[in-house]
Amino acid sequence: MNCPQILVFFLLTCSAILLKLYYPQEQDGSIIVVEKNVGLNYGLLGDNLPSPSKVISFYKSIGITKIRIFDPNTEVLNALRGNTNISVIVGVKDQDLAALAAREEAVKDWFAINIEPYLADVNITTITVGNEVIPGPIGPHVLPVVQSLTNLVKSRNLPILISTVVDMSNLQQSYPPSAGMFKPQAREQLVPVLKFLSQMNTPIFVTIYPYFAFVSDPDHVSLDYAIFENKYPVFEDGLMKYTHIFDAIFDAFVWAMEKEGVMDLPMVVAETGWPSAGRGKFTTPRIAGTYNRNFVKHVESGKGTPKRPNSSIDGYLFATFNENQKPAGTEQNFGLYNPTNMKPIYKLF
Numbered sequence: 001m002n003c004p005q006i007l008v009f010f011l012l013t014c015s016a017i018l019l020k021l022y023y024p025q026e027q028d029g030s031i032i033v034v035e036k037n038v039g040l041n042y043g044l045l046g047d048n049l050p051s052p053s054k055v056i057s058f059y060k061s062i063g064i065t066k067i068r069i070f071d072p073n074t075e076v077l078n079a080l081r082g083n084t085n086i087s088v089i090v091g092v093k094d095q096d097l098a099a100l101a102a103r104e105e106a107v108k109d110w111f112a113i114n115i116e117p118y119l120a121d122v123n124i125t126t127i128t129v130g131n132e133v134i135p136g137p138i139g140p141h142v143l144p145v146v147q148s149l150t151n152l153v154k155s156r157n158l159p160i161l162i163s164t165v166v167d168m169s170n171l172q173q174s175y176p177p178s179a180g181m182f183k184p185q186a187r188e189q190l191v192p193v194l195k196f197l198s199q200m201n202t203p204i205f206v207t208i209y210p211y212f213a214f215v216s217d218p219d220h221v222s223l224d225y226a227i228f229e230n231k232y233p234v235f236e237d238g239l240m241k242y243t244h245i246f247d248a249i250f251d252a253f254v255w256a257m258e259k260e261g262v263m264d265l266p267m268v269v270a271e272t273g274w275p276s277a278g279r280g281k282f283t284t285p286r287i288a289g290t291y292n293r294n295f296v297k298h299v300e301s302g303k304g305t306p307k308r309p310n311s312s313i314d315g316y317l318f319a320t321f322n323e324n325q326k327p328a329g330t331e332q333n334f335g336l337y338n339p340t341n342m343k344p345i346y347k348l349f
Contacts, residue, residue, distance in 0.1 A: 037299045039066025039087075039316040040336070041271055044073060046323040049339045052079035055320070058342055059086060068270065068316050070131060072114035080122045089126040089205075089270075089316075090115065091165070092145065094133050100148070101141035107148040119158070126161040128205055128270070134166050139189035146193060150200060163197060165205040165270045166190060171252055176237040177307065180252030181259055194262045203266035203314075206253060210245045210291070211274045211330075215282065221245060227274070227287060228294030240306035246272070246298070251307035269315035276345050278330035289346035292317055292336070296348075 042055065050058070056079045059067065068089040069076055080088060092100070092110070100106050118124060129145045130138060142164050149162040170186035173179050182190060197204055214226035224230045225245050233241035242248045250267070257265055274291035275283045295315065304311035322335035322345070337344055 037312055037314045038296050039068060039089075039314075040064055041068045041070075041316050041319040042076065043070060043319045043321070043323050043326075044076075045325040046321060046339055047325060049321055049323070050342060052076045054342070056080055056083055056086070066316065067320075068128075077118050077122055081118070082121050084121065084123040087123045087125045089128055090124055091128045091131055094130050094138055097130050097133070097138050097141035097145055101144040104148050107145060108152060111149065111152055115160075124160055126163060126205075129162065129164045131165045132167045132169075132207060134164065134189045134193070135170060135183060135185035136189075139185075142189070143193050143196065146196065150196075150202075161202045162200075163202050163205050164193060165207060167207045168209075168249060168253065171256060174249060174252035176235070177240070177242070177248050177251035178237050178255050180255035182256050187260065191260045191262070194257055194260065194265060198262050198265045201266075203268045204257075205268045205270035206250075207271040207318075208246060208249050208269055209272060210249065213245055213249065215279065218282075223282065223287070227291040228298060229290065237306070242306060244298070246295070247305040247307075250305050250313075254305075254307050269313060271318040272315060273318040273334045275330035275333040276335075277333040278328075283330055283333065285346035289348060292348055 040059070049055075052073070052075045056076075060083065065085055066087050066089075068091070070091040071093045072090050077088075077090075080086060096110065100110055115124060115127070127149055129149065130142050133139050134142055146162050146164060153160045153162065168174065170182050170190055171180060172183040172186075173181050194204060210226040214221045214223065222230075222234075225234050225243075228244045228246065230243045233243050235242055240251070242251075250269075253267065257263075272295055274288040276285045276288035277283050295317070299313050299315055302312055303309065304313060317336065319334050319336070321337050321339040322333055323339075324332055326332050335345060336348055
């Protein structure tokens with residue numbers, strides 16, 4: 001082989017390797033493109049779900065490298081042993097927060113039981129304290145548990161972030177985004193958490209569902225605006241132009257934080273998605289697939305939002321499977337895959 005031939009062969013070989021790395025093959029032969037900033041929520045509210053070991057193998061086969069679980073499920077964590085290429089967010093159960101907030105020793109015990117055994121061979125990157133409990137009766141317990149866990153991981157030099165997950169019900173006003181502000185109860189319970197996270201440079205995890213904004217006000221929120229299909233801005237907020245409602249919701253939360261003196265706090269989208277069934281013509285596999293594909297493209301673009309341009313967005317799609325033990329209707333139909341055969345409900349990537 002002469003030099004030009006060797007060079008061509010080398011380039012073709014590298015291209016083939018890169019294609020295999022970035023375009024893994026799904027079990028049915030279709031190509032899946034996985035963006036590094038997009039992960040999956042792994043819920044377990046179903047009686048027909050595949051075993052955790054099968055699910056973790058499935059994640060590996062489709063190139064998923066980030067997942068979120070809602071509690072320290074031992075079967076899932078054991079299935080993850082040795083799969084350190086998959087990073088994991090582990091949630092603290094809502095019902096455990098009161099007891100953990102009451103005693104720092106209880107936090108140490110919880111960590112020793114639920115996290116300690118997996119530190120060596122499971123890539124636990126984050127612990128989230130409660131899921132959408134602020135604002136509410138459990139909300140006041142979040143901050144002391146976040147503080148205790150943060151002190152614990154820092155005392156041991158563990159690279160684990162401690163945060164919480166909140167939804168957009170914390171916003172009293174969200175339109176236009178620059179008018180974003182928190183409700184009084186959210187100010188009381190959430191703002192101290194945000195200020196602590198800001199001191200620690202730890203992101204707040206938020207859930208953003210344009211689907212619910214759309215179905216609650218379809219006369220004023222168009223479907224294209226909700227599923228990233230608009231080609232031109234719908235409205236302007238000062239110098240900022242909004243083409244998608246996702247960006248408007250995201251930025252309203254940013255504005256609300258800034259009004260409380262919390263500047264530049266990173267935000268991770270803990271959940272977003274669209275149901276493929278359960279509510280007539282606006283919950284179909286086609287529409288759900290369109291929303292989720294466009295969300296992935298939005299993340300891939302690196303454009304950020306009008307308020308935070310050119311800032312990458314980390315996000316987790318909800319959810320891996322349809323879960324038949326959730327409330328009937330749309331709640332059971334946010335899954336990307338059918339749990340009985342692990343086939344996609346619609347083409348995602």
